Amino acid sequence: MGFRFRPVDSTFYDLFTTSAKHLVEGASLLAEVLADGADRHEIAERMRRAEHAADETTHDIVKRVNSTFVTPFDREDIYSLASSLDDVMDFMEEAIDLMVLYEVGDLPSELAEQVEVLQRCADLTAESMPRLxxxxxxEEYWIEVNRLENTGDKAYRRxxxxxxxxSYDALEVLKLKDIVDALESAADxxxxxxxxIEQIAVKES
Amino acid sequence: MGFRFRPVDSTFYDLFTTSAKHLVEGASLLAEVLADGADRHEIAERMRRAEHAADETTHDIVKRVNSTFVTPFDREDIYSLASSLDDVMDFMEEAIDLMVLYEVGDLPSELAEQVEVLQRCADLTAESMPRLxxxxxxEEYWIEVNRLENTGDKAYRRxxxxxxxxSYDALEVLKLKDIVDALESAADxxxxxxxxIEQIAVKES
Amino acid sequence: MGFRFRPVDSTFYDLFTTSAKHLVEGASLLAEVLADGADRHEIAERMRRAEHAADETTHDIVKRVNSTFVTPFDREDIYSLASSLDDVMDFMEEAIDLMVLYEVGDLPSELAEQVEVLQRCADLTAESMPRLxxxxxxEEYWIEVNRLENTGDKAYRRxxxxxxxxSYDALEVLKLKDIVDALESAADxxxxxxxxIEQIAVKES
Structure with a gap:
């Protein structure tokens, strides 16, 4: 469009990038927890701290929207983006939290496929944020995330x-299902x- | 109001009607899958195609909203309507998908009551769309759908x-509950x- | 801001207060149902009536928004507030309803902690509504509710x-989990x- 009336306030892009970087950390903690001999309690504790840090960033974004007269894109879209980034973190934390809480034994090896998808998604999301x-x-970013979510969905169904x-007793199914559901919700x-982001890009184009 | 400033773009009504017709097909596939000797895999495959077709229609609606300057009613309401129609299809597909994935045996006969409700709702929705x-x-349409949802809820609880x-073991309960939950979510x-639609009608009246 | 252009229509505040008072009643029915020798069917019936009354209030709010030209705060925020109040009631009713439907035996004593949190939250919400x-x-209200939700979350996890x-068989776990999930959802x-309310207050300040 050549000329933009809205002065660009870079803070929002920086905050969204920070928010996405928390997700990179969360996904990497999930990969750690799947490793043999992982100390689940200790990793759960670090996840809890990562989740708190992500919460802080979300609050910073919301506060900034509320106190800024001119935002780089629609207020509603900023809220939506901040809260969907926050949701990812909540589901990732839930997964580790339930492993500890339910004292589950061995995890099915297929969980590694779900977590790989989450790591790829986190990386792509963190890379794309500054491009906002x-x-x-x-476009490439959102197409790839949609493709990855599909891969994750297949792993989930398997x-x-x-x-x-x-081969699992009912109580173990109940426990494990809650955990893989949390991972699947993170991918969603x-x-x-x-x-x-697609919606925002389409509106602004 | 006698005179309307907004030129009527019929495409939206046609797209919503198409969207609702996918639901009629979905509900009829659910009825098929309950019949004795039904080939669940084959019906699941047709359901998958119906769901993809419904997705396409939803995308068409969203694209059209984004590229149209004057919409027949609020943009937000068009999004809401498109996405709630899409949700119905997702839940209907999920129900059949889980039957196959979990390799469930006989289904409780009461599922037929849930599916009947979905068929009635789908027919009513498809008939009402052109009246937008x-x-x-x-008014009659939304009152009747609310009444049907109530009937469905009673079947669900039974x-x-x-x-x-x-009379069911815990693993079977887990499987069947996921399926009836999906059907109940479709009714919701x-x-x-x-x-x-009620909201839209009230605003426009 | 000294001077407000919008004439104050008190009805909205009264309706929100009524809505919150239904929640006080709902929470107290939850406390009743936990008492030794409680007649669950009879309490479930009173809960059903309370939930219907709450529904009526929600409809009154929605109707009033749709027919009022100038609202005391954003239309969207009024809808959100009305529907989140309504959600609390739905979850509280669901909890009692499932106790009856599943014919559960003794309830874990920790449920009392969840219900205490709900009672405190309901009281605080009802007290704060007229202050809108x-x-x-x-501010004190929303900080305290967030603190209570945290306490409730800890009870839920225990x-x-x-x-x-x-110590519970799988079928009993399934039943009880649905009930404690409903209570946890009510706290959420x-x-x-x-x-x-925080969002609304920040915008209006």
Missing amino acids: KTMSDL ILAKLFSG AFETVANT | KTMSDL ILAKLFSG AFETVANT | KTMSDL ILAKLFSG AFETVANT
Whole structure:
């Protein structure tokens, strides 16, 4: 459009980038927790701190929207983006938290596939956030996240089929299902982030 | 109001009607899958195609909203309506998908009552969509969908009581509950569609 | 701001206060149902009536928003507040309803802690609603509700750990988990109410 009336307040882009970086950390803690001999309690504690840091960033974004007269894009879209980034973190924390709380034993190996998807999504999201400033080269990002969510969904379904195949007792199924559901919800939440960015890009173009 | 400033773009009404027709197909696939000797895999495959077709229509609506300057009613309401129609389809697909994935045996006969409700809701929704153009005779539609959702809710609760009565083992309860929950969510989503239409009609009246 | 252009329509504040008072009643029915020898069916019936009354109030608010030209604060915020208050009631009713439907036996004593949190939240919410008029002294309210939700969350997690510790069979876990989940969702919904009020207060300040 050549000329923009709205003065660009870079703080928002920086805050969204910070928010996405918390997700990179969260996803890497999930990868750690799956490793043999991982100290789940200690990792859960670090996840809790990461989640608190992410909360702070979300609050900073909300406070800034409320106190800023001219925002770089629609207020509603800023809220949506901040809260969908926050949702990802909540689901990632929930997954580790439940592993500790339910005192589950061995985790099905397929969880590694779900976590790989989350790591890729987190990296892509963190890389794309600074590009919100120019609204350029974002299409590839959201297409790839949608593709990854699809891969994650297939892994999720394979795990469900395994859980219900008769080799796990019902109580173990209940525990494990809550955990893989949390991971699947984290992947879905990454897709919501990508869709929100698509919406914003389309409006601003 | 006699005279309307907004030129009527019929495409939106046509797209919403198409969207609702996908739901009629989905509900009829659910009825098929309950029949004795039904080939669940084959029906699940057709459901998957129906769900993809519904997705396409939803995307068409969103694209059209984003590229249209004057919309027949509030942009936000168009998004809400499109996404609640889409939710219905997702839940209907989920129900059949889980039947296959969990390899469930016989389904409790009460599921037929839930599916009947969904078929009635789908028919009513498809019939009412073209009436959005004139915003006339819609009240009966949303009252009836709310009544049907109530009937569906009663069937749902009877099934839950049966599942937990002690005649099913815990793993089977887990599987069947996921399926009846999906059907109940589809009925709830039909109610959300009806409530959205009520909101739109009230605003435009 | 000294001078307000918007004439104050007190009806909204009264309706929100009524809505919150239904929640006080709901929380007290939850406390009753936990008492030894409680007649669950009879209490469930009173809860059903309380929930219907709450529904009526929600509809009154929505109707009033739709028919009022100047609202005391943003239309969207009024909808959000009304619907989050309504959500609390739905979850409280669900909890009692499932106790009856699942014919559960003894309830873990920790449920009393969850219900105490709900009673405190309901009281605080009802007290704060009339203060919406002047938007004064609300900060303490939302901080306290957030603190209570945290306490409730800890009780919820202790109950989950107990349920999955091996002293309950899987079917009983399934039943009880649905009930404590409903109570936890009610606490979360109170937090959403508080956050909505915070948002409104920040915008109007």
